[in-house]
Amino acid sequence: MSPLEQVLAHAATAPPSCGSVRVIAIDGRSGSGKTSLAREVAHAWDSPLVSMDSIYPGWSGLAAAPDLLLAHVLHPLARGDQPAVPTWDWLAERPGPVLPLAVDDRLVVEGCGATVGQAGGLAGTRVWLDGPADLRRQRAIARDGAVFEEHWEMWAEQEAAVFAADHTRERAHLTFGMAEAEGPA
Numbered sequence: 309m310s311p312l313e314q315v316l317a318h319a320a321t322a323p324p325s326c327g328s329v330r331v332i333a334i335d336g337r338s339g340s341g342k343t344s345l346a347r348e349v350a351h352a353w354d355s356p357l358v359s360m361d362s363i364y365p366g367w368s369g370l371a372a373a374p375d376l377l378l379a380h381v382l383h384p385l386a387r388g389d390q391p392a393v394p395t396w397d398w399l400a401e402r403p404g405p406v407l408p409l410a411v412d413d414r415l416v417v418e419g420c421g422a423t424v425g426q427a428g429g430l431a432g433t434r435v436w437l438d439g440p441a442d443l444r445r446q447r448a449i450a451r452d453g454a455v456f457e458e459h460w461e462m463w464a465e466q467e468a469a470v471f472a473a474d475h476t477r478e479r480a481h482l483t484f485g486m487a488e489a490e491g492p493a
Contacts, residue, residue, distance in 0.1 A: 311435075311484045312348050318433045318481055319353065325432030327386040329411055333427065334418040335476055336437035337467055338460075339444030339451070341486055345437065346418030353414055360419025362395045365403070367459045369396070370466040374424040377417065382430045385411060420467055424474045436477045439486030 309317070315332060324330050332353070334346045343359065350357035358381060364373045376394050384391040391411060395404035421427070423434045438444075441464070449457045456463075471477060 311345060311482070312352060314482055315345070315349050315433060315435055316352060322432035322481075324413070326382055326415070326430040327388055328413060329385045330414050330433075331382070331385075331431045332414075332416045332433040332435065333422040333431035334416070334435040334437065335420065335423040335480070336435075337439070337441075337444055337471075338420060338456075338463060339446070339448035340437035340439050341447075341484075342418045342420075342422075342437050345435070345484075346416050350416040353416065355414035355416050356409060356411055358393055358409065358415065358417045360417070360422050362393055363419075364421075365396055366398075366401060367462060368466070370421055370463065371470050373419075373421045374427045377422070377427050378425075378430075380406065381409060381415075381417070382427060385415070386430060421470060423479065424470055424476055428474075428476070428479055433482070434480045436480035436483045437486070438477070438483075443486065 319330060319332050322330060332349055334342045336342050346357055360373055360377065363376050364370060380394050381391040391409045393407045393409050395407060397404035423431055428434055445460055477483065
């Protein structure tokens with residue numbers, strides 16, 4: 309069974325985890341394929357997709373992002389209120405607009421920190437992706453260019469600290485390596 313099929317199968321048996329909403333959260337290290345898998349899941353599941361890349365408050369903001377996800381998206385959903393996505397203006401290096409988010413009964417969240425802390429408890433299906441650091445770095449730089457290359461080490465240190473303190477990988481329902489998530493060549 310492919311990672312997509314496994315994620316959807318798990319989600320089909322998981323009860324709503326955030327009020328009446330079923331949440332799939334895809335977490336893991338940078339460059340591991342989270343965004344690609346999340347897009348496939350959201351498309352197949354007919355769900356909106358929230359990217360943590362929109363939420364991080366700058367390059368040093370990984371640890372703060374799960375609380376922003378909770379405050380603006382997950383807690384409002386759990387209460388039956390209207391969620392909104394806080395954004396970060398990466399060019400101006402300041403908060404961007406808060407965007408309304410239309411959610412019926414399903415939501416996919418992806419990105420580093422998507423299942424950290426209390427956010428993980430509100431995700432009925434927690435997925436972890438990882439892979440060799442050199443390959444992840446190569447892919448991330450190819451995707452995001454020199455701007456990420458300049459921040460790679462600082463970001464990787466934040467990932468290591470946040471994920472180790474939270475035991476994020478160990479709390480995942482499903483874990484995939486890069487080759488599994490990408491499927492056959």
